[in-house]
Amino acid sequence: MPKLAGILISIIGAVFVLGGASLACAQETGPSSANASAETGWVIKNYDTTVDVAKDADFVVTEKIAVDFGSLQKHGIYRFIPLKYNDNAGQNYQLRFKLLSVTDGANHPINYELSGWNTKNIKIGDADRTISGKQTYIIKYQIKRGIRFLETDELYWNATGNEWGVPIEMAEVTVNYPAGTTEIKTKCFVGASGSTNQQCTAGAQGNTATFGALNLSAYEGLTIVAGAPAGTLTKPSTVTQIAMTLADNLSYLVLLLSLIAFIYIWYIGGREPSGKNTVAPEFAPPDNLSPSMMGVLKDERADMIDLSVGIIHLASRGSMTIKETETKKLLGKSKDYEFIKKASKAPDSQFDKELLEAIFGGSNTKKLSELKNKFYFHIPELKRLVFDDVLKKGYFNGNPTTKKASAIALGIIIPTGLMFLSAFISGSIVSAFISVILLVPFAIWFGLSMSQKTPAGVEALRQVRGFRMFIYTAERYRAKFEEDTNMFTRFLPYAMVFGLTHKWAKAFKGLDVRPPDWYSGHSTFNTLLFANLMNDVSRDMNSTMVSSPHSQSSGSSGFGGGFSGGGFGGGGGGSW
Numbered sequence: 001m002p003k004l005a006g007i008l009i010s011i012i013g014a015v016f017v018l019g020g021a022s023l024a025c026a027q028e029t030g031p032s033s034a035n036a037s038a039e040t041g042w043v044i045k046n047y048d049t050t051v052d053v054a055k056d057a058d059f060v061v062t063e064k065i066a067v068d069f070g071s072l073q074k075h076g077i078y079r080f081i082p083l084k085y086n087d088n089a090g091q092n093y094q095l096r097f098k099l100l101s102v103t104d105g106a107n108h109p110i111n112y113e114l115s116g117w118n119t120k121n122i123k124i125g126d127a128d129r130t131i132s133g134k135q136t137y138i139i140k141y142q143i144k145r146g147i148r149f150l151e152t153d154e155l156y157w158n159a160t161g162n163e164w165g166v167p168i169e170m171a172e173v174t175v176n177y178p179a180g181t182t183e184i185k186t187k188c189f190v191g192a193s194g195s196t197n198q199q200c201t202a203g204a205q206g207n208t209a210t211f212g213a214l215n216l217s218a219y220e221g222l223t224i225v226a227g228a229p230a231g232t233l234t235k236p237s238t239v240t241q242i243a244m245t246l247a248d249n250l251s252y253l254v255l256l257l258s259l260i261a262f263i264y265i266w267y268i269g270g271r272e273p274s275g276k277n278t279v280a281p282e283f284a285p286p287d288n289l290s291p292s293m294m295g296v297l298k299d300e301r302a303d304m305i306d307l308s309v310g311i312i313h314l315a316s317r318g319s320m321t322i323k324e325t326e327t328k329k330l331l332g333k334s335k336d337y338e339f340i341k342k343a344s345k346a347p348d349s350q351f352d353k354e355l356l357e358a359i360f361g362g363s364n365t366k367k368l369s370e371l372k373n374k375f376y377f378h379i380p381e382l383k384r385l386v387f388d389d390v391l392k393k394g395y396f397n398g399n400p401t402t403k404k405a406s407a408i409a410l411g412i413i414i415p416t417g418l419m420f421l422s423a424f425i426s427g428s429i430v431s432a433f434i435s436v437i438l439l440v441p442f443a444i445w446f447g448l449s450m451s452q453k454t455p456a457g458v459e460a461l462r463q464v465r466g467f468r469m470f471i472y473t474a475e476r477y478r479a480k481f482e483e484d485t486n487m488f489t490r491f492l493p494y495a496m497v498f499g500l501t502h503k504w505a506k507a508f509k510g511l512d513v514r515p516p517d518w519y520s521g522h523s524t525f526n527t528l529l530f531a532n533l534m535n536d537v538s539r540d541m542n543s544t545m546v547s548s549p550h551s552q553s554s555g556s557s558g559f560g561g562g563f564s565g566g567g568f569g570g571g572g573g574g575s576w
Helices: 002-021 238-248 250-270 291-299 304-316 350-360 375-392 400-426 429-449 455-472 474-483 487-498 501-506 527-545
Strands: 023-027 043-053 059-068 077-082 084-087 092-094 096-104 112-115 119-124 134-144 152-158 168-176 185-191 201-205 208-216 221-229 320-329 332-341 365-367 572-575
Touching (some): 059 077, 092 238, 168 221, 185 208, 291 455, 304 320, 304 350, 304 375, 350 365, 400 429, 455 487, 455 501, 474 487, 487 501, 501 527
Antiparallel strands (some): 023 084, 084 092, 112 119, 152 221, 201 208, 320 332
């Protein structure tokens, strides 16, 4: 169990780390240029950005925005900065933002309002006061998770944003890596979002890279790429990356909590009660269990083999006889079996009674071929009754099949609902789908592993295993067989349930075993031939009994493929 959980969590961790290693940088922005009109009457004279990158890969951005409102009466400007992106796996990737200060050109504080989650909106100015002419606004904020660790320690930053509805006469960017950094690679893009125009300046000296662009029109911006040699900055640990991805994609957190809940529920209520561990040979069916009941106890489900051996068991106990028949057909002969009811032996249980009724109805004889497309109707009730027989002995807390199915259903439905609810909250539908895909096999394992046995059931199963051990090692006990000449056919249905028919028959080879009086066929009797024959009868019964009319058939990096508006950062702003 811990191994399975460890493997699954490792897979999740790999998705987190690999997905976050390379970002597609599709971003959520504020008001789009497709929905906003260009502003007139004012201009951004200079958009001067300084980015100071720390050794731990956090960086501080200082934006000095010099505007000229002319004769317009304005309250100030607003600036929106997107923080939510998608990585190449489609997962959420959220930058961490901290606003440090908002001041004027003389570094005096200015009124502002900060709002937003996925996009930070900074509304600067005083609603009770209007201004005009030249103004300067300095916005200083810290960004975490904004460096991409690729071939270089790369800052791919949309410095101005592409959502300003006014021209920018001059845009300048200075990027300062930690002291001692050399060989910084640079690249830049200008224009509307998606543009690959590189009519801008880019260069580096020492630990500083500089960029510039002139005369940007409304909804055009400057995007820069600065890459220091790999290892210049400290990459976050895998644990930190996983923790951040969990926070960005709440569906993964729901998945992790679900796995923990599965383990906890299984530990406190899903394990089998403790009992004796030693398994010793049992020379008779424990607790007078029929082979059908034994089949249910050993695998906690009712199979068709449990029904067909139930018929053979009824025959071996004198409730009916089985006669092998042949029917002539155009292309040869077809084997069939005729069941003949005997009134001398009353059924042992309600399951046996219903099984006889399903076979014979109101008649005393019935051919197996006559049950085709008819018997299937009784199968659900027969499976329920054999479960009832086991439940009456107190071996289970409830029907294992029903309870396991319920555990699987709840283990899938409840976490899946929470995953998609969290995806709605965090805006990452991809992580919800990935989480569900990872959840389903674990939920199935969880449901199938939830034991419903009581202490009495655990003890009975131990004895059943002992009886199986006796049948498996039957050749050691040949002396017992000479004392009981009917043991071969009496226990044969049990051997069939255990899948040990051949091994059981082989143990009687060479012994004087009387043929059963409840079966008549066309072959010479010996134990191996008869055991194989009973396997054939069981298979024929199973295929015929399940037959129904409904079952009949009719015939990337900024250096490799960057563009204006790509990378982190961006957004834009306007006046108010």
